[in-house]
Amino acid sequence: MQKIYAILVDGTVYFSWLFIVSMGLTLTYGVMKILNIAHGSFYALGAYAAASAVGAWFAGNLPAAGSFVLLVLAGIVVGGGAGLIVERGLLRPMYGRDEIVLVLVTYAAFLVIEDLIKLVWGVDPYFAYQPYNLLGRTSIGGIDFAVYDLGLFALAVVIGVATWWALERTRSGKMLRAVIHDREIATAMGIDVARVFTATFVIGATLGALGGAITAPAISVVPGIGVDVIVLAFAVSVIGGLGSVAGAAVGALVVGLARACAVHFLPEVELFVIYGVMAVVLAVRPQGLFGRLAARKI
Amino acid sequence: MTSIVRNVGFGIAFACAASAALPAGAQQPGSVKLGIVTFLSGAAAGPFGVPARNAAELTIEALNAGKLPAPYDKKGINGLPIEMAIVDEAGGTTKQVTEYRNLVERQKVDAVIGYISSGDCLAIAPLADELKALTIFFDCGTPRIFEERSHKYLFRTGAHATMDNVAAARYLVARNKDIKSIAGINQNYAWGQDSWGDFKASMLALKPDAKVLTEQFPKLGAGQYGAEVSALLVEKPDVVHSSFWGGDLEAFVLQGKARGLFEGRTVVLTAGETAMFRLATQVPAGTVIGARGPHGVFAPDNALNKWFRAAYAERYGAPPVYPSYKMVQALFGLKLAMEKAAGGKPDKPATDAVITAFEGLSYETPSGRVDMALGKGHQAIQDMAYGTFKFDAAKGGAQLVDVVRYPAACVNPPEGVKSEAWIKSGFAGAKC
Numbered sequence: 001m002q003k004i005y006a007i008l009v010d011g012t013v014y015f016s017w018l019f020i021v022s023m024g025l026t027l028t029y030g031v032m033k034i035l036n037i038a039h040g041s042f043y044a045l046g047a048y049a050a051a052s053a054v055g056a057w058f059a060g061n062l063p064a065a066g067s068f069v070l071l072v073l074a075g076i077v078v079g080g081g082a083g084l085i086v087e088r089g090l091l092r093p094m095y096g097r098d099e100i101v102l103v104l105v106t107y108a109a110f111l112v113i114e115d116l117i118k119l120v121w122g123v124d125p126y127f128a129y130q131p132y133n134l135l136g137r138t139s140i141g142g143i144d145f146a147v148y149d150l151g152l153f154a155l156a157v158v159i160g161v162a163t164w165w166a167l168e169r170t171r172s173g174k175m176l177r178a179v180i181h182d183r184e185i186a187t188a189m190g191i192d193v194a195r196v197f198t199a200t201f202v203i204g205a206t207l208g209a210l211g212g213a214i215t216a217p218a219i220s221v222v223p224g225i226g227v228d229v230i231v232l233a234f235a236v237s238v239i240g241g242l243g244s245v246a247g248a249a250v251g252a253l254v255v256g257l258a259r260a261c262a263v264h265f266l267p268e269v270e271l272f273v274i275y276g277v278m279a280v281v282l283a284v285r286p287q288g289l290f291g292r293l294a295a296r297k298i
Numbered sequence: 299m300t301s302i303v304r305n306v307g308f309g310i311a312f313a314c315a316a317s318a319a320l321p322a323g324a325q326q327p328g329s330v331k332l333g334i335v336t337f338l339s340g341a342a343a344g345p346f347g348v349p350a351r352n353a354a355e356l357t358i359e360a361l362n363a364g365k366l367p368a369p370y371d372k373k374g375i376n377g378l379p380i381e382m383a384i385v386d387e388a389g390g391t392t393k394q395v396t397e398y399r400n401l402v403e404r405q406k407v408d409a410v411i412g413y414i415s416s417g418d419c420l421a422i423a424p425l426a427d428e429l430k431a432l433t434i435f436f437d438c439g440t441p442r443i444f445e446e447r448s449h450k451y452l453f454r455t456g457a458h459a460t461m462d463n464v465a466a467a468r469y470l471v472a473r474n475k476d477i478k479s480i481a482g483i484n485q486n487y488a489w490g491q492d493s494w495g496d497f498k499a500s501m502l503a504l505k506p507d508a509k510v511l512t513e514q515f516p517k518l519g520a521g522q523y524g525a526e527v528s529a530l531l532v533e534k535p536d537v538v539h540s541s542f543w544g545g546d547l548e549a550f551v552l553q554g555k556a557r558g559l560f561e562g563r564t565v566v567l568t569a570g571e572t573a574m575f576r577l578a579t580q581v582p583a584g585t586v587i588g589a590r591g592p593h594g595v596f597a598p599d600n601a602l603n604k605w606f607r608a609a610y611a612e613r614y615g616a617p618p619v620y621p622s623y624k625m626v627q628a629l630f631g632l633k634l635a636m637e638k639a640a641g642g643k644p645d646k647p648a649t650d651a652v653i654t655a656f657e658g659l660s661y662e663t664p665s666g667r668v669d670m671a672l673g674k675g676h677q678a679i680q681d682m683a684y685g686t687f688k689f690d691a692a693k694g695g696a697q698l699v700d701v702v703r704y705p706a707a708c709v710n711p712p713e714g715v716k717s718e719a720w721i722k723s724g725f726a727g728a729k730c
């Protein structure tokens with residue numbers, strides 16, 4: 001029974017993290033049809049910015065509770081700024097080109113940002129563990145969990161609900177959905193698609209950086225942390241259906257629970273299980289769980 | 299169209315020919331050129347690669363200036379200045395194979411010293427013999443290198459991982475006779491698999507009734523260990539073994555500590571020394587820490603270590619960790635072997651003569667004595683040590699107490715015996 005509790009909580013915590021880091025990727029793809037490889041770099045930038053900010057915060061003996069706000073702010077500021085620079089500086093001149101070209105452009109951005117990170121922060125690890133320890137731990141089914149990790153679930157719910165509300169209940173969201181459904185018609189209806197693109201990319205980058213920022217307290221922030229994230233976020237997005245926010249949520253939940261089950265019952269397949277799930281989903285529904293089949297335009 | 303294709307083809311051919319004709323890294327006449335391969339980027343750079351690179355730079359400078367204590371006081375190697383070509387180990391085995399070929403075939407280095415990753419070592423080992431290039435592995439730990447086959451052109455001047463895990467088991471059993479269960483969390487590649495295999499077998503040899511409760515193998519660089527920590531907490535083992543290193547190690551300590559994994563049981567971190575200073579306030583008291591040999595905090599107080607520790611700390615502002623010590627061992631071994639092979643003549647000795655001189659060599663280093671005793675004289679053994687972590691602000695922070703040292707012959711298999719078979723035999727022939 002203890003194992004069942006552990007699987008449910010572990011799966012939920014992993015789901016929360018995956019959902020936050022993969023939603024930005026799937027949103028960017030949904031609107032812009034760009035598979036943004038630089039998403040992993042935004043995650044890393046967020047983690048580094050948060051670690052530096054939290055380090056300075058505690059070095060200045062400022063109130064500990066403020067460090068949580070700082071984490072979120074660091075992610076938003078660095079993600080928004082970097083997203084804007086990449087969209088305006090690199091992607092905008094490339095719009096209209098083949099999707100593969102745009103993927104290569106984001107890959108180039110990924111490499112550049114990785115080197116910039118090394119230039120700014122060096123190769124030594126950064127830590128921001130204070131917020132992780134501040135909240136202590138709580139017991140669920142006789143197993144201790146870090147309250148900080150459980151808090152990720154609340155953050156994922158807030159982000160998920162906010163995104164749903166923004167897409168479904170606001171004028172900007174409706175314009176964005178119009179662009180997702182048909183870019184040409186949206187343009188013909190007077191929607192400024194270039195502006196929608198900029199806003200979407202900045203939001204996607206911010207979500208990626210936010211994912212890094214909130215993860216920083218639990219890890220050692222080192223060069224290369226964004227590499228695995230892009231692969232995982234891609235797997236989750238593909239399972240859910242590239243471009244679908246609901247799909248990102250379900251994909252993250254499926255992966256989170258499958259991985260937790262593997263770790264507890266069959267650790268040998270833990271590495272394989274995420275991609276196993278992806279392979280099964282793609283075999284049954286090539287467009288992903290929530291993806292829509294679209295007729296090819298000739 | 300045809301002319302465009304022809305012109306492009308000519309251009310490519312010309313560019314290839316020109317680049318092949320240009321010397322990639324011209325070697326000064328009368329110098330010894332070394333290829334140094336270590337992580338300069340990626341997660342392993344901070345804790346391992348850069349400290350090793352720093353040690354290489356520092357030691358080569360000191361050797362070239364002839365400023366080291368005897369027997370390393372002769373300038374450079376056999377009086378010839380040492381040149382260094384540094385290569386980043388990051389990027390995977392395919393890239394490393396290409397980089398290695400480049401060092402040997404284009405840059406014409408006299409020897410390659412390198413490789414932290416066991417995966418890279420396994421990929422490079424057969425290539426060293428194929429290219430007949432003198433190669434020294436300074437850090438990677440998998441015992442398979444010389445246990446699966448012999449290598450003429452390859453040496454490893456650091457001990458393999460078997461002694462880390464045999465000594466860890468001996469340390470734990472000596473300190474707690476009531477160990478009834480063990481569990482492991484190790485990275486899912488050669489290093490993690492081999493380390494756990496040796497530790498599990500050693501514990502079962504010393505405590506045959508101990509139960510293995512769970513064996514976790516997360517991906518290298520995973521960073522998130524929530525489910526693995528839960529699995530360990532659910533199973534409640536007396537001992538948790540981990541050969542994690544770098545960012546993985548540090549993340550595991552942070553996440554495990556926050557959830558009480560280190561309480562009520564003993565956690566042994568065989569490569570923990572690289573993190574114990576950086577995470578001094580976060581490593582729980584009672585954690586058993588190793589340094590992959592008698593390096594760093596375990597190093598003896600000999601003249602070489604006095605020089606190395608002081609010079610490194612002065613230049614880089616931090617004490618050297620074990621990869622730094624292991625880099626020095628490799629450089630010192632090569633220097634002695636080349637000078638022995640030269641036999642007093644001023645020239646650079648032939649590679650075959652260096653190999654003969656290197657085989658079975660015993661020499662002093664900042665970490666104490668290194669004996670090239672295994673793998674037909676190509677694989678080093680050393681003493682091993684473990685200690686228990688304690689944070690004492692009054693004594694400068696991170697401390698290791700209850701340090702126990704194990705002679706090399708106590709924790710390494712005899713020549714010609716595979717580690718796995720030796721452990722299963724109950725450590726036959728061990729001299730403790």
